[in-house]
Amino acid sequence: MKYITIKDIAKQLNTSVSTVSRAFNDKADINPETKALVLKTAKALGYRPNPIAKKLMQQRSFTIGIIVPEFINAFFPEVIIGVQEILFENGYQVLIAQSSECFETELKNIKTLEDSMVDGLIVSLSSESNNTDYYQNLIASGFPIVLFNRVNNQLNCSKVVFNDYKWAFFATEHLINQGCKNIVHLKGRDGVSLTNERLRGFLDAHQKYQLSYNKNQIVATGFTLADGQKAAQNIIDSGNIPDAIFGANDPVTIGAMQVFKKNGFSIPNDIAFVGFTDSQMATIIEPPLTSVSQPAREIGEEAAKILIEQIETKKGFQPKSITLNGQLNIRASSLKITSLK
Amino acid sequence: MKYITIKDIAKQLNTSVSTVSRAFNDKADINPETKALVLKTAKALGYRPNPIAKKLMQQRSFTIGIIVPEFINAFFPEVIIGVQEILFENGYQVLIAQSSECFETELKNIKTLEDSMVDGLIVSLSSESNNTDYYQNLIASGFPIVLFNRVNNQLNCSKVVFNDYKWAFFATEHLINQGCKNIVHLKGRDGVSLTNERLRGFLDAHQKYQLSYNKNQIVATGFTLADGQKAAQNIIDSGNIPDAIFGANDPVTIGAMQVFKKNGFSIPNDIAFVGFTDSQMATIIEPPLTSVSQPAREIGEEAAKILIEQIETKKGFQPKSITLNGQLNIRASSLKITSLK
DNA sequence: ATAATTTTCGGTAACGTTCTCGAAAGATTT
């Protein structure tokens, strides 16, 4: 399988490779007529530019890497779709790696992607990423990085995040408005900023309504169904049953719901539930789960746009931070007030 | 940011680039001592081979493309994980594209991937892929392609599929054993082989138990929750209520379940359900859905292995077909017999 | 000791682009 090269086109037209190259790259110093001629015969010959040669010459891979903790739940795949959409349009390729919530794997992924000479990275930190040294060095060296969703505020790079504080506040406020007075927050792992932000929203909502709370209402868990189940069992065993649970994400919340249901609690009457990062599962569980939905695709798009901007800005790029908003999808799991009918 | 090249190493050691290159490529014609020396100083200098130059020289991109219909549901992401695992180990990169069940997008993806000079493709056909001309040409030209999951048997290339026939048979048999006599099959779109295979299993199970059936028991749908909901509504409207439903996949089956539940039917007593391609959703819906689980990761791994083999076999590669098996996860949605307790 | 082989290596040409430089031709100014 022999490929057509610009050399072949040049030979065919009795011109030089320089001219042919110029025709494809919108250079000013070429006669419009010759340019048209070149493009025409290139098409006739079935020419396809060799991206690898271009990459070698321009010392850029036109490839970026994206690292996510997992992509089994729908959120990260949707972000990736957003990222790819923007980057494809701009002639970039995307390499996807998953850290499986493991910091070592994350680091290995970064090195692999560096070996592939990616022009930049889009990363959502694993829940274990406490050591930021490697990132610090990368960023200090000017390497383009955009963090999203799970960021670390000590890192001086661009960030695209969801307004976790605000929507955790709204979610909690919603439960308070339903008459809940003893709400437990199943918070995610420490070390990622969203955990703190959502907790802060949860606490501030209490403050606003002058609702007291104690430390038993804040339970550290992980991000999986099993984590939620375990946490719920602990709560039930403790005998101190809350009237609502606000989970760090949907899997955790749904896991908790399952355990409470199995133990004979009625939802939402005995105990109400609100999740985070709306999912298809939320609409399927019985009763359907109230949850904060995030604009996953948009998060990906914004991250991609910023990354391209940084890559294509030679010097003096200033990190940008974008905060996006979502909505609270209220469903039966949190609706105690059925008066309006 | 200046990269170290083999030239720098050669200069440092007063040797030639050829020798340095030999050291990295396990060539026979190099003295083990000089090889060790080269590797040592390379490490000391922080040398990283430039993969792009290698690609240009070897006229191979060490990149493969994978095209999936979607990756919101967990199945395809898991396949992709399997694919990546094998390919990374072997020094390949993976570009991921999704067709969104649209044939035109699929074709566009292929062309984009061809422009990226991928060394091969792993594809699960979109449900609209009826025209196989483009694939025929690619395969005829010797381009390495492995189809999986949704294949087309007219194409003479390697295939990795699930034993849809066998497990559809088992799933149906399970329902028959539960005493169901009027089972409706919500089949997927025509044109992809798995639809025919699953239907065949469904029918043969009837045959084995000499259970008659009519054409109303075979309902054409799509692969989404909404498709299942619509199909269920149609069935209810028709007034002819079956005692079981066997769906083409979990979303369709769950969609149907929701509608039947809403209309007051008791599951599994009034009507039993069995899905396909086990999902997290299946364990969350009430009652939990019996479903056939597929070894998604293994499917990806096998597809990747075959693709590498084809890429690295110069001539005379013969297409391979692999059929994998799974298991029937029996849950409450299909358990009418509660005698054993 | 000479010839034949093996081992080890250096020089250089590729791979397909883009980039830099300078030159020829044409157009414009003085």
Added chain:
DNA sequence: AAATCTTTCGAGAACGTTACCGAAAATTAT
């Protein structure tokens, strides 16, 4: 008419690697 500027183009280097060929050195065979 000479001088200057603009437009257009070609030659060749460069990007970093591997492939190929031949030569020197070391080893073995005659």
